[in-house]
Amino acid sequence: MRxxxxxxxxxxxxxxxxxxxxxxxxxxxxxxxxxIRPLGVGINLLPHAVRELTExxxxxxxxxxxxxxxxxxYYNRYGQAIWSExxxxxxxxRWPQYSVHRGRLQMLLLDAVRERLGAHAxxxxxxxxxxxxxxxxxxxxxxxxxxxxAALFPGEGAPPWNGLVLWRGTxxxxxxxxxxxxIMAGDGSQKxxxxxxxxxxxxxxxxxxxxxxxxxxxxxxxxxxxPATIVEHFADWKFDWLDVPGIITGAEAAFEYPMVxxxxxxxxxxxxxxxxxxxxxxxxxxxxxxxxxxIIDARVLAHSLATTGSAAAYEDIRRPATTALLLANRRQxxxxxxxxxxxxxxxxxxxxxQVVPLAERAEIAASYKRMAGFDPVLLNERASWSVx
Numbered sequence: 364m365r366x367x368x369x370x371x372x373x374x375x376x377x378x379x380x381x382x383x384x385x386x387x388x389x390x391x392x393x394x395x396x397x398x399i400r401p402l403g404v405g406i407n408l409l410p411h412a413v414r415e416l417t418e419x420x421x422x423x424x425x426x427x428x429x430x431x432x433x434x435x436x437y438y439n440r441y442g443q444a445i446w447s448e449x450x451x452x453x454x455x456x457r458w459p460q461y462s463v464h465r466g467r468l469q470m471l472l473l474d475a476v477r478e479r480l481g482a483h484a485x486x487x488x489x490x491x492x493x494x495x496x497x498x499x500x501x502x503x504x505x506x507x508x509x510x511x512x513a514a515l516f517p518g519e520g521a522p523p524w525n526g527l528v529l530w531r532g533t534x535x536x537x538x539x540x541x542x543x544x545x546i547m548a549g550d551g552s553q554k555x556x557x558x559x560x561x562x563x564x565x566x567x568x569x570x571x572x573x574x575x576x577x578x579x580x581x582x583x584x585x586x587x588x589x590p591a592t593i594v595e596h597f598a599d600w601k602f603d604w605l606d607v608p609g610i611i612t613g614a615e616a617a618f619e620y621p622m623v624x625x626x627x628x629x630x631x632x633x634x635x636x637x638x639x640x641x642x643x644x645x646x647x648x649x650x651x652x653x654x655x656x657x658i659i660d661a662r663v664l665a666h667s668l669a670t671t672g673s674a675a676a677y678e679d680i681r682r683p684a685t686t687a688l689l690l691a692n693r694r695q696x697x698x699x700x701x702x703x704x705x706x707x708x709x710x711x712x713x714x715x716x717q718v719v720p721l722a723e724r725a726e727i728a729a730s731y732k733r734m735a736g737f738d739p740v741l742l743n744e745r746a747s748w749s750v751x
Contacts, residue, residue, distance in 0.1 A: 364387055364389065364499045364500065364668070365389045365497075365498035365499045365500075366382060366387060366389065366390045366391075366498055366499065366500045366501075366502065367391055367393060367491070367496045367497075367498040367500070367501045367502065368390065368391065368392045368393065368501075368502045368504055369393055369491035369501065369502065369503050369504060369505040369509075369510070369511050369642075370392070370393075370394065370491075370503070370504035370505035370506060370509075370640075370642070371392050371393070371394030371396070371399055371473070371485055371487070372469065372504065372505075372506060372640070372657075373465070373468060373469055373472060373640070373654050373657055373658065374504040374639055374640030374641065374642075374654075374657030374658070374660065374661060375392050375394070375502070375504035375505070375639075375640070376392065376469065376472035376473055376475075376476050376485075377415075377416075377419075377472060377657065377658045377661035377662075378502055378504055378639060378660075378661040378664060378665070379392050379476045379480060379484060379485075380419050380421075380472065380475055380476055380479065380661070381415075381419065381661040381662045381664070381665035381666075382664075382665045382668070383476075383479050383480050384419055384665065384749065384750070384751070385665040385666065385668065385669040385749075385750040385751070386669055386750065386751060387665070387668070387669070388480070389498075390480060390484060391483070391484055391485075391486060391498075392476065392484060392485045392486065393486050393489040393490070393491050394485060394486065394487045394488075394489065395488070395489070395490035395491075395505075396487060396488070397487055397488040398487060399469065399470070399473055399485075399487060400466065401464065401465075401466025401467055401469060401470050402465070402466050402469075402585060403464070403465035403466050403469075403585075404464065404465060404531045404532065404533055404567050404618070405462055405463065405464055405465065405533065405558065405560040405567025406462075406463060406464075406465045406468070406651070406653070406654050407432065407460065407461070407462055407463075407545065407558070407651035407654075407655070408425075408429070408460065408461045408462075408463060408468075408654060408655055408658075409460055409651060409652065409655045409735070409737050410451060410456040410457075410458040410459065410460050410737055410739075410742060411458075411655060411659060411735075411736050411737040411742050412654065412655035412656075412658040412659060413425070413458040413459055413460065413461060414457070414458045414742065415658050415659060415661075415662045415748065416658065417458055418662075418747060418748070418749050419475075421471065421472075421475060424471050424475070425461060425463070425468075425471065426459075426461075428463055428464070428467045428468070428471060428561075429461035429462060429463035429468075429560070430461065430462045430463070430543055430558075430559050430560055430561070430563055431451055431452070431459040431460065431461055431543060432450045432451055432459070432460040432461065432462055432543055432544075432545050432558065433449065433450065433451070433453060433541045433542075433543035433544060434447055434448065434449055434450055434453070434540070434541055434543070434544050434545070435447065435448055435450050435544075435545050435546075435547075436448075436540070436544055436545070436546050436547070437546075437547050437548070437698070437700050437701055438546060438547070438548040438549075438602070438701075439548065439549070439550065439701065439704050439705060439708075439711060439712075440548060440549055440550050440553065440600065440705070441602075441711045442548060442600075442602030442603065442604070442605070443711055443712060443715070444715065445700050445701060445704050445715055445719065445724070446700050446715075446719075446724045446728065448728060450545070454739055455739045455740075455743075456737075456739050456742065456743065457742075457743050462545065462558045462559060462560050462567065463560060464560050464561060464567075465654070468654070473485065490510070491503075491505065491510060491511060492510050493510065493511075493514045494511065494514045494515070494636055496635075498635075499635060500635050500636070500637065500668075500674070501635060501636045501637070502637055502638075502639055502664070503515075503636065503637065503638045503639065503642045503643075504638075504639045504640050504642055504657070505642050506640070506641045506642060506645075507522055507623070507624075507625060507641045507642070507645040508522075509638070509641070509642035511636065511638065511642060512625075512628075512638055512642045512643070515633055515636065515638070516628065519625075519626075521623075522623035522624060522625055522645065523623060523624065523625075523626065524621050524622065524623050525622050525623070525624075525647070525693070526573050526574065526622075527552070527571055527572065527573055527574065527621070527622035528571070528572065528573075528574035528619060528620070528621055528622065529569055529570070529571050529619070529620045529621075529622060529648070530569070530570045530571075530588050530593045530611075530617050530618065530619055530620075531567075531568070531569050531570075531617065531618050531620065532567075532568055532590065532611070532614035532615075532616060532617035532618065533560070533565050533566065533567050533568070533614060533615070533616075534565070534566050534568065534610050534611075534613040534614045534615075535564060535565060535566075535613065536564065536565075536566045536609075536610055536613060537564070538559060538563060538564065539557070539566075539604055539605050540604055540605075542559070542563060543559065543563070544558065545557075545558035545651075546558070546605070547698060547701065548600070548602070548605075548607070548701075549571070549698075549701045549705075550701060550702065550704075550705035550709075551695065551698075551699070551701055551702025551703075551705050551706070552572065552573055552702075553571065553572040553573075553596070553597075554569075554570075554571040554572075554698070554701065555568065555569070555570050555571075555597060555600060555607050556568060556569040556570075556571075557569075557605065557607075557610060566610055568610050568611065568614070569648075570593055570596070570597060570611060571622070572596050574621065585618055586618060586619045586620070587616065587617070587618060587619070588617045588618055588619040589617070590611050590612055590614045590617045591612070593611050593617060594608045594611040594612050597611060622647055623645075624645050624646045624647050624689060624692070624693070625641075625644065625645040625646075625689075627644070627686040627689055627690070628643065628644075628682075630678065630682075631643050631674075631677075631678045631681075631682055632674050632675065632677075632678050637664065637674040637677070637678070639657065639660045639661065639664060640656070640657030640660055640661075641653065641657065643660070643681075643682070643685065644656065644682075644685040644686065644688075644689055646685070646688060646689040646692045647692040647693065649692040649695060649696040649697075649698055650688075650691075650692060650696040650697055650698070650731060650735060652688060652692070652735055655737075656685055656688070656735075659681070659736065660677075660681055660685075662748040663676075663677050663680055663681055663748055664677040664681075665748075665750065666748045666749075666750055667680075669750040670750065684734075684736065687734055688734055688735055691731065691734055696731050697727055697728050697731040699727060700719060700724055700727055703718075703719050703723075704718055704719050707719065
């Protein structure tokens with residue numbers, strides 16, 4: 364089977380590696396950019412995605428560029444603790460959770476594709492603009508502005524915007540809390556996220572709030588922003604354990620991204636075309652799931668093609684699961700605990716148990732893990748997607 368992949372991002376490269384591992388050797392990735400560069404800032408890889416990369420033989424390479432997340436903790440806008448939980452190996456998973464620079468992960472995958480499939484397997488400066496291709500299968504992994512998706516569903520229009528804007532950046536700073544903590548602080552509409560990447564002293568951060576004006580570009584992660592204009596919205600967010608305005612102003616560069624996603628589709632496959640990753644199910648960056656879900660897509664697609672000869676099983680498994688996750692992220696996913704705490708105690712609290720009881724907080728976290736496919740027991744016991 365000859366397979367063409369549109370898009371050389373994380374999803375497209377993970378697909379090429381997964382197909383090769385499943386016995387498909389005639390695979391070519393077409394990337395529109397002339398040169399693939401390590402762009403972006405930090406992302407998280409949850410244990411279910413780390414499992415897939417481990418089974419692709421990339422565990423050591425990944426560990427060398429990533430920080431293993433020790434805990435996830437939620438706070439209100441005053442820095443008061445709402446909920447925290449261990450992550451990765453500390454939570455009973457057989458695989459870590461990692462925080463990693465998106466560009467470094469992409470280059471790791473790119474190097475592995477070229478090593479295993481050959482230098483010819485990735486063609487840069489080669490844009491797939493529609494459904495025509497000289498292969499047995501076209502995989503549309505070309506992102507939120509997918510040309511393949513647009514050809515399958517013409518007239519869909521721009522990604523819908525929810526009125527929020529994200530600013531993202533990285534700052535050299537001293538470690539906070541455990542030194543491997545991922546924190547989210549906010550009130551349900553305004554939020555600050557921080558976690559270490561790289562050598563652990565580079566803090567990846569995300570600042571989020573409503574934006575009054577229509578965004579200039581939807582779905583562009585690399586639009587520059589001035590940290591000085593961001594920090595004014597978080598000027599009083601100084602906690603005992605983290606100086607939020609100091610983190611923002613210390614950034615060498617920041618980027619603006621309107622909070623957009625894509626509506627669920629009625630199907631991902633048509634004849635000899637299939638969608639994957641953001642092209643299939645772009646979702647809000649809630650719950651740290653975007654890249655992880657694309658990697659899982661890649662593995663399930665390869666397994667489906669190798670065991671059944673078609674992508675039907677892939678869509679049967681992945682489309683309902685990601686549709687539920689996409690809709691849950693529109694409802695704030697596990698981050699809803701910050702909104703609940705703010706609605707019930709807008710001026711802060713003395714005892715979180717009187718505001719959002721432990722049983723409620725625990726069930727919010729657990730139900731999201733089940734929905735997103737990384738409940739520790741279910742993940743540890745699930746059969747592998749490896750074919751050979």
